[in-house]
Amino acid sequence: MITESLLESIQTGFIDKSIPSDKIYRPQLLTNDHKVGKKVLWTIQQELDQCDEFWFSVAFITTGGVATIINTLSELEKKNIKGKVLASQYLNFTHPEALSRLKKFKNIELKIAIEGDFHSKGYLFRKADLYNLIIGSSNLTQTALCSNKEWNLKVSGTKESELINQAILEFKKEFETSADVTNEFLTNYDFLWKARKLFNSEILEKETHIDAFRPKPNLMQREALNNIELLREKNENKALIISATGTGKTFLSAFDVEKHKPKKFLFVVHRLTIAEEAMKAFNRLLGDDIKMGIYSGNIQEIEADYIFSTIQTISKPEHLEKFDKSHFDYIVIDETHRAGAESYKRLMDYFSPSFLLGMTATPERTDGADIFKMFDYNIAYEIRLNRALEEEMLCPFHYYGVTDLIVNGKPLDDKADFKFLVADERVDRIVDKIKLYSCDNGTIRGLIFCSRQDECIELSNLLNKRGYNTIALTGKNSENERQDAIERLESERNKLDYIVTVDIFNEGVDIPKVNQIIMLRPTQSAIIFIQQLGRGLRKINNKEYLTVIDFIGNYSNNYMIPIALFGDTSYNKDALRKLLSSGSCFIPGTSTINFDKISKQRIFDAIDSANMQKIKDLINDYQLLKFKIGRIPFMVDFLEHGSRDPVQFVNSKGSYYNFVSALEDEFRGKLNLTQIKILKLYSNDINNARRVEESVILQDIITNKKCSISHFKSTILDKYGYTVDDNSILSCINNLNSGFTSNKNDRIDEKIVSLVEDNIYPEKYFCKNLDNSYFKLFLQDSVDYAIRTYNSEFNKERYIEGFQLYKKYTRKDVFRILNWDKNPVAQNVGGYIISKDNSNCPIFVTLEKEEDISSTTKYLDGFLNPSEFEWMSKSNRRISSKDVQAIKNYKNGLRLPLFIKKNNDEGIEFYYMGDVTPIEDSFEETTMMNDKGKKVAVVKMIFKMQTQVELNLYNYLTNKY
Incomplete structure (x- = not known):
C-alpha cells in the first residue's frame, strides 16, 4: 500500500502535478512565509510529533533553535522516542547552552563533529516502515526554521530505498567518528565560544566609527517622522503615534525635536524614572548644548529649556501657573492613553504649544475617554506588536502555554484559594518549567506576574527557599525600592533572578535585559497581556529571545490569549480556532507559540463557551472605532482597521443599520419597515461573503441601474477564475427576490429584480427604495463588506465548485x-x-x-x-x-x-x-x-x-x- 502511494506521489511531484496522489507522501519544498502560514518549523514539529525515531545532522544549533522545538522534545522524552543529534564545532558557531539543553534529554544521543568543515543540514524521521527526509539549507536555529529565506526538500521513502539508505549510512559514518558532548567538553567549548564572541565584538567595535553609536531612525521612526511632517504641511498642530512597546517612541520624539529645534520643550510622563530615562535619551541625541532639567516633586529645574516632568507635579494648578500658556513650543505626552484622566486634561487645556505629540502603545480606553479626539484624529503612525515583530524592531519571543496545577482532580480557576496558589506542588511545577524552558543565555533575569499581593509575597519567599534570588514588589513599595530592584535584576553584582510582582509593572517601566516572563494570573484583557509581554521585548545586544511561560488554569477568559498573541481583534471564533491550531505558522519573525495539550484544550473550551457578542462589548468596540476615525463607522471601516468582525453587529440586531440606529439619533427612524426587512434579509442571507455572485449583481444594480449578464460572467471569470452557469444566475435572482427563504416572515412582498434578455433590472419598487439615501448607504456598505471579505478570503487553489x-x-x-x-x-x-x-x-x-x-x-x-x-x-x-x-x-x-x-x-x-x-x-x-x-x-x-x-x-x- 505504501509503495503504491509513494509511486503515485513521486509522479505528482516529479512528472505531472495533475496526477492524483496522497499528499502526505509527495515531495515538498519547505520555505518560510508567515503571511500564508508556512514555516519549516511546522513540518519539523509535525514529523517529530508522529515519528518513532529521529536523526538530526546539522552544522549549527542555537539556543533559539532548541527553544522552538523544546516542547515537542519534552513530549518525545515522555514517550521514550529515541533520537540522535549530530552538531558541528565548525566556526564555533553552535551555542554551548543549546548543547547543554539537548544533553538533558534522556532519549537523545548527542554528538558533535569537531574535525573537518562539517556543514550538513538534514533531518530524518521514521514512522513504522516509512522514512521522511528533509534536506536543504536550514540549520537548527530560530531564524532558519521560522523567518529566513530557506529552501528545503522533503521526500519520503522506505528503508529499502537507495536515498534513505544513503542518508542512514552517511549519518552513521559521521556520528560514529564524532565526539560525545560530555560535561568536560561543554566546559572547554563554552570557553572557546565566549572567546570567539568577545573577539568578534571587539573587532566590530574597532571597525565601527564612533558616529555609528549615535542613534539613527529605524524604519518605524522614519515613516512616522515623514507622516508628522505631512501633518505639519497641512497646518495641523497635533499628532498621535500608536506604537508597540519597545519600538523607540522616545527617540522618535527626540528626532523630531532635533529637526524642528523648539526653544522651549516639555516631555510629560507619569513616573520620575521614565522622565529621567527620557532626558538621557534626548541628551544622547542632542548633546550638552541644550539645557535640560527635571520637574517632578521636589526637583523643579524650571530654568531648563527642555523640561522632563511627571504629570502628578506639573498638572497641579500651582505648578501650571508658573508657566505662561504659550511657554512651550513643543509638548510630548508619553503613555497618551492616560490622557483621559483629569490631570492630563487640565494640562492640555492650559498650554497652547505650536505642536503637541502624543505617544502610546494602547490608545483604546474603556472609560469613554476619546483619546483620538484630543489629537484631532491625526494618527501619524500606527504599528502594533505583530508588525513590529515582522520588522524585527522587537526581540522575538518563545511563548509556552502550560497547564497550571490540578488539585484533587480540579484545575485552578479564577476563584482559587490562596493555599492552592502557593502550594508546594504548584511552586515545584513552576520550578520544573523554569528549568525546562530557561532563557536565551542561561542567566535568568525574569519578571513573574501574579494575581494577588499575598500570592506575590509568599511565592517570592518559596522561590528563595528553593535557591532562587527573588524580591516581591507590590503597589505598597516605594519608587526607590522598585528602582533598586530593577537595577539588581540587570546588574551582575547582588543580582536578582526574579522580580515577583502584581499590577505595577504592566507599563511604564523599561528593563531591557529581561529575558524571561512568567504569567501566573488569568488573562483578563488582551491589552494587559500585551503590556506584560512587552516588558521583555526591548532589543539589546546579546539578547537572542524572550522566554514567556504562561500557566493556564481553568479561566473563563482564556480565549483572550490567542487574541493577544496573534493580534486578531475580530473576535471571530473560527479565526481564533484556526490561529490556535496553526501554532507558530502565522506569527511573524522568529517568535513561536507553543501549548501543551491540556492548556490548548482549555483555550478551545474557552473559545467555545465565550459570548463574544455581548452588547456592551459590541458597543464598546463600535465607540472605539468611532473615536479613532472621528465619525460613525460602517462595516468596511471595521475591516480596514482590523477591528471586530462586523458581522457580529449584524448577528446581534439583524442588520448593521439596526445596530447603528439604536445608538445614533442621526439614523433612527430613517427607514420604513420594508427597507429594514430588505437590509435584514440581504445582510444575513445574501451579503454574508459565502457566495459573491449576488453581491456583485447588487453592486452593478446600485451603480448602473442594471446588471449585464455577459459583463457579470466575464467579471467573475476575470476576477476569480471560474465560470458562472445559467442555473447559478437564476438561483441568484431567486435569492435576491427572497424566493429561497423558507420563513414567510422574512420574505419580501414585492419582486426586487427581474431578468430581461441579457440584463438583470431592478423593479420600480426597489428603485424607489434606493432613492432613500440612508437605505442606499447601508445597502452599499453591506455589499462592500461582502465583496471585500470574499476577496480577502478567496483562494483559487481551494475553490471547488462554489x-x-x-x-x-x-x-x-x-x-x-x-x-x-x-x-x-x-x-x-x-x-x-x-x-x-x-x-x-x-x-x-x-x-x-x-x-x-x-x-x-x-x-x-x-x-x-x-x-x-x-x-x-x-x-x-x-x-x-x-x-x-x-x-x-x-x-x-x-x-x-x-x-x-x-x-x-x-x-x-x-x-x-x-x-x-x-x-x-x-x-x-x-x-x-x-x-x-x-x-x-x-x-x-x-x-x-x-x-x-x-x-x-x-x-x-x-x-x-
Whole structure:
C-alpha cells in the first residue's frame, strides 16, 4: 500500500502535478512565509510529533533553535522516542547552552563533529516502515526554521530505498567518528565560544566609527517622522503615534525635536524614572548644548529649556501657573492613553504649544475617554506588536502555554484559594518549567506576574527557599525600592533572578535585559497581556529571545490569549480556532507559540463557551472605532482597521443599520419597515461573503441601474477564475427576490429584480427604495463588506465548485450555493439530503454528538485517517434503500460535498472538507440501538476524501493536538 502511494506521489511531484496522489507522501519544498502560514518549523514539529525515531545532522544549533522545538522534545522524552543529534564545532558557531539543553534529554544521543568543515543540514524521521527526509539549507536555529529565506526538500521513502539508505549510512559514518558532548567538553567549548564572541565584538567595535553609536531612525521612526511632517504641511498642530512597546517612541520624539529645534520643550510622563530615562535619551541625541532639567516633586529645574516632568507635579494648578500658556513650543505626552484622566486634561487645556505629540502603545480606553479626539484624529503612525515583530524592531519571543496545577482532580480557576496558589506542588511545577524552558543565555533575569499581593509575597519567599534570588514588589513599595530592584535584576553584582510582582509593572517601566516572563494570573484583557509581554521585548545586544511561560488554569477568559498573541481583534471564533491550531505558522519573525495539550484544550473550551457578542462589548468596540476615525463607522471601516468582525453587529440586531440606529439619533427612524426587512434579509442571507455572485449583481444594480449578464460572467471569470452557469444566475435572482427563504416572515412582498434578455433590472419598487439615501448607504456598505471579505478570503487553489476548502458554511449557505430553489426544512435534511434532480447530496456531520439526542442519530461517524472518513446512513436503511443506492452509484452524476463541525459549541456552521466518493467495497449493513433498546438497520461506508485533510484542521477535529 505504501509503495503504491509513494509511486503515485513521486509522479505528482516529479512528472505531472495533475496526477492524483496522497499528499502526505509527495515531495515538498519547505520555505518560510508567515503571511500564508508556512514555516519549516511546522513540518519539523509535525514529523517529530508522529515519528518513532529521529536523526538530526546539522552544522549549527542555537539556543533559539532548541527553544522552538523544546516542547515537542519534552513530549518525545515522555514517550521514550529515541533520537540522535549530530552538531558541528565548525566556526564555533553552535551555542554551548543549546548543547547543554539537548544533553538533558534522556532519549537523545548527542554528538558533535569537531574535525573537518562539517556543514550538513538534514533531518530524518521514521514512522513504522516509512522514512521522511528533509534536506536543504536550514540549520537548527530560530531564524532558519521560522523567518529566513530557506529552501528545503522533503521526500519520503522506505528503508529499502537507495536515498534513505544513503542518508542512514552517511549519518552513521559521521556520528560514529564524532565526539560525545560530555560535561568536560561543554566546559572547554563554552570557553572557546565566549572567546570567539568577545573577539568578534571587539573587532566590530574597532571597525565601527564612533558616529555609528549615535542613534539613527529605524524604519518605524522614519515613516512616522515623514507622516508628522505631512501633518505639519497641512497646518495641523497635533499628532498621535500608536506604537508597540519597545519600538523607540522616545527617540522618535527626540528626532523630531532635533529637526524642528523648539526653544522651549516639555516631555510629560507619569513616573520620575521614565522622565529621567527620557532626558538621557534626548541628551544622547542632542548633546550638552541644550539645557535640560527635571520637574517632578521636589526637583523643579524650571530654568531648563527642555523640561522632563511627571504629570502628578506639573498638572497641579500651582505648578501650571508658573508657566505662561504659550511657554512651550513643543509638548510630548508619553503613555497618551492616560490622557483621559483629569490631570492630563487640565494640562492640555492650559498650554497652547505650536505642536503637541502624543505617544502610546494602547490608545483604546474603556472609560469613554476619546483619546483620538484630543489629537484631532491625526494618527501619524500606527504599528502594533505583530508588525513590529515582522520588522524585527522587537526581540522575538518563545511563548509556552502550560497547564497550571490540578488539585484533587480540579484545575485552578479564577476563584482559587490562596493555599492552592502557593502550594508546594504548584511552586515545584513552576520550578520544573523554569528549568525546562530557561532563557536565551542561561542567566535568568525574569519578571513573574501574579494575581494577588499575598500570592506575590509568599511565592517570592518559596522561590528563595528553593535557591532562587527573588524580591516581591507590590503597589505598597516605594519608587526607590522598585528602582533598586530593577537595577539588581540587570546588574551582575547582588543580582536578582526574579522580580515577583502584581499590577505595577504592566507599563511604564523599561528593563531591557529581561529575558524571561512568567504569567501566573488569568488573562483578563488582551491589552494587559500585551503590556506584560512587552516588558521583555526591548532589543539589546546579546539578547537572542524572550522566554514567556504562561500557566493556564481553568479561566473563563482564556480565549483572550490567542487574541493577544496573534493580534486578531475580530473576535471571530473560527479565526481564533484556526490561529490556535496553526501554532507558530502565522506569527511573524522568529517568535513561536507553543501549548501543551491540556492548556490548548482549555483555550478551545474557552473559545467555545465565550459570548463574544455581548452588547456592551459590541458597543464598546463600535465607540472605539468611532473615536479613532472621528465619525460613525460602517462595516468596511471595521475591516480596514482590523477591528471586530462586523458581522457580529449584524448577528446581534439583524442588520448593521439596526445596530447603528439604536445608538445614533442621526439614523433612527430613517427607514420604513420594508427597507429594514430588505437590509435584514440581504445582510444575513445574501451579503454574508459565502457566495459573491449576488453581491456583485447588487453592486452593478446600485451603480448602473442594471446588471449585464455577459459583463457579470466575464467579471467573475476575470476576477476569480471560474465560470458562472445559467442555473447559478437564476438561483441568484431567486435569492435576491427572497424566493429561497423558507420563513414567510422574512420574505419580501414585492419582486426586487427581474431578468430581461441579457440584463438583470431592478423593479420600480426597489428603485424607489434606493432613492432613500440612508437605505442606499447601508445597502452599499453591506455589499462592500461582502465583496471585500470574499476577496480577502478567496483562494483559487481551494475553490471547488462554489465552496472554499475548509471555510465554514451554514446548511442554508450550502443549499443556496448548490442552487436549490428553497431552503429545505432542517428536519427533512437530517445528516444529508439528495436534491430533486439527483445532482448533489450535501452531507453534514457533527463529530461529537450530544448526550441528549435520539439514539438513532448517534451515528459513529469519524476520520480513519486524513484521507478516509467512515460514515453511516440514516437509520432504517439497507444497501438496497433508494438514497444508499444513489450514493453507491454516485458516478451517475451525484456530487457528495462533505461538511463537518467538531461539536455544537461551534454553532451552526460546518467546515467544507471537500467532495468525497464512497469506496465501492466498503458498504456494510449493520445495526444501532434506538431509544427503546431495539436494533435498527443502518448502512456503514467509507468515503475517500478527494482532498486530504490539512493536518492542523485534522488534529483539531480529532483532538490530536
